[in-house]
Amino acid sequence: MFGKEKSQYIEDSKFRYTMREMKKNGSAYILALPYFLLFLIFTGIPVVISLPVGFTNFNMVQFPQWVGLSNFYTLFLQDDVFLIAIQNTLVFAIITGPVSYIACFLLAWLINEMPGPLKTVFTYIFYAPTLAGNIYATWQLIFSGDTYGFLNSVLISLGLINGPQQWLTDARYILMCVIIVQMWMSLGAGFLSLRAGFQGIDKSGYEAGAIEGIKNRFQELLYITIPAMGPQLLFAAVMQITSSFTAGDIGRFLTAFPSTDYAAHTIMTHAFDYGSVRYEMGYACAICFLLFIVMILVNNVIRKAMAGILDT
Amino acid sequence: MRIIKKRKKWGGSRGGDIAIFILLVLIGLFMLFPIYLSVIQSIKPSEELFVFPPKLYVQRPTSQNFEDMLKVAGSLDVPFSRYVFNSVFVSVVVTVAQLFLSSSAAYVLAKVKAPGVKAMNKVIEIALLFTSSVTYIVQYIVMAGMGMIDTYWAITLPYIATPMGLFLMKQFMGQIPESMIEAAKLDGASHLRVCWQIVMPNVKPAWLTLMIFAFQGAWQITGYLFVYSEQLKPIPIVMQQIAAAGIARTGVSSATVVVLMLPPMILFLILQSNVVETMAHSGLKD
Numbered sequence: 001m002f003g004k005e006k007s008q009y010i011e012d013s014k015f016r017y018t019m020r021e022m023k024k025n026g027s028a029y030i031l032a033l034p035y036f037l038l039f040l041i042f043t044g045i046p047v048v049i050s051l052p053v054g055f056t057n058f059n060m061v062q063f064p065q066w067v068g069l070s071n072f073y074t075l076f077l078q079d080d081v082f083l084i085a086i087q088n089t090l091v092f093a094i095i096t097g098p099v100s101y102i103a104c105f106l107l108a109w110l111i112n113e114m115p116g117p118l119k120t121v122f123t124y125i126f127y128a129p130t131l132a133g134n135i136y137a138t139w140q141l142i143f144s145g146d147t148y149g150f151l152n153s154v155l156i157s158l159g160l161i162n163g164p165q166q167w168l169t170d171a172r173y174i175l176m177c178v179i180i181v182q183m184w185m186s187l188g189a190g191f192l193s194l195r196a197g198f199q200g201i202d203k204s205g206y207e208a209g210a211i212e213g214i215k216n217r218f219q220e221l222l223y224i225t226i227p228a229m230g231p232q233l234l235f236a237a238v239m240q241i242t243s244s245f246t247a248g249d250i251g252r253f254l255t256a257f258p259s260t261d262y263a264a265h266t267i268m269t270h271a272f273d274y275g276s277v278r279y280e281m282g283y284a285c286a287i288c289f290l291l292f293i294v295m296i297l298v299n300n301v302i303r304k305a306m307a308g309i310l311d312t
Numbered sequence: 313m314r315i316i317k318k319r320k321k322w323g324g325s326r327g328g329d330i331a332i333f334i335l336l337v338l339i340g341l342f343m344l345f346p347i348y349l350s351v352i353q354s355i356k357p358s359e360e361l362f363v364f365p366p367k368l369y370v371q372r373p374t375s376q377n378f379e380d381m382l383k384v385a386g387s388l389d390v391p392f393s394r395y396v397f398n399s400v401f402v403s404v405v406v407t408v409a410q411l412f413l414s415s416s417a418a419y420v421l422a423k424v425k426a427p428g429v430k431a432m433n434k435v436i437e438i439a440l441l442f443t444s445s446v447t448y449i450v451q452y453i454v455m456a457g458m459g460m461i462d463t464y465w466a467i468t469l470p471y472i473a474t475p476m477g478l479f480l481m482k483q484f485m486g487q488i489p490e491s492m493i494e495a496a497k498l499d500g501a502s503h504l505r506v507c508w509q510i511v512m513p514n515v516k517p518a519w520l521t522l523m524i525f526a527f528q529g530a531w532q533i534t535g536y537l538f539v540y541s542e543q544l545k546p547i548p549i550v551m552q553q554i555a556a557a558g559i560a561r562t563g564v565s566s567a568t569v570v571v572l573m574l575p576p577m578i579l580f581l582i583l584q585s586n587v588v589e590t591m592a593h594s595g596l597k598d
Contacts, residue, residue, distance in 0.1 A: 021427050022426060022428075028420045032432070041454060046447050049450065123584065131576045132346075132577060133572070137569050139346060147364050150366055189594075192588070193591045195588060197594075233595075295441050295442075
């Protein structure tokens, strides 16, 4: 009896305390309001409504019609293309994710080993593809299927292939081409973060390390640098997760859509196909929802694992 | 006697340095090649564009492709200047709005202890995953519901509140000493005044970084799906239409690529040191 009353009292005062604090900081909420309003409308709500809309048939004209789990059943049991899309997305994510993450890290580190002016030059060159952005027209020129294509021309003059190859329409090569372009653009914000992280490391740590018997730069990297870079490593990981899961969308611009035998078809392009080409929004939302869930799960697992290793 | 083995300024061994340098140059060449190729193709006269094998240099550079680009664009339904206006308008609005809204919110997330702020921080950290490249399909539903499709709203509003901009600004503000803010508060300054008069002047590198990220994103907005009237389209989508015309337009299409990639590349060149300084604070803590 007494215990209950007491907890009631504490809860009550906590509630009042919260109200008081909220009132005191009222102007702060107003300051944050415009941003969060836009964030809610264009990121929060779209992500959240993907689930309920996923339970409906919705063609953007008539009012959505509730169909329960039918979209999800169709996805997994009847939609063969979706299974191809899952497979391709995983291949993209598994190849481009870790490889580009490690590339970001190693290149940021190697650049940091260079003397001052070279650091600036290399950082700029490596980030340039992200700045240049979607120059798909040039990549189409490189992979072009006729003899004017640069890749064909080089390989033919080297005698490696006999005639021009259809890089962007031959199902055997499409995935490889998209991965190359994705790797080319993969040194983005995560790379800059790591690059700055290396720059910011306290140099005295290296001197202390030298006294304690660290012999070469690999040991230095392992024992001094990596432990000091935990937060940047996490940030870069989050950036890389997003780009590796959406990597397949490059294929939509690079190759014909849909690609030959769906060779570059990913979860993103599948959702695009249903949502933006066929206007079957319910089905597209079901696909998007699954993608969101997978991304959040992967993000959590990787952050937990990294936090364990890095001890941040 | 004290012996300190001082680390040489440039790396461990001379041989290692040279090996690293060569490796970086090779990767750098791969990075630059498509950019170089775009520039070279854009200044080739048509007789040099169609030779086999294709050349990696240009013998008689010309501005013909750029002139043709304006001509092609001029033959569209609305004058080319309209597309330029749309792109510049969208970029300026998005960049300025993002700077102001993100900084205000970042101040609250970094420096105000009020109920709900922790939750907002958590939400933003998760939302870093959801860039518009992931959400645009579901965004369409919300925008259609609000009647924004095919208006200027559709190519500006969704790109303003990016989690990344807010996150970077918040992280950078985190390093401003509490004592500075406390002192201002004791003088009776409101949150608004602390934010704009005390904190903002001290986060200039973050402002410039946010500016380049915002501009870089906004300059590439195609408006695809979101606008379909010619008079609302920004340059990138028009460029895609020109390039889609195929091999005969290869020179023109390279010219458009160059026009599109130059502004962000130049801006970053000017602001690079600020970006590196800001990104030093970008780390995520668990």
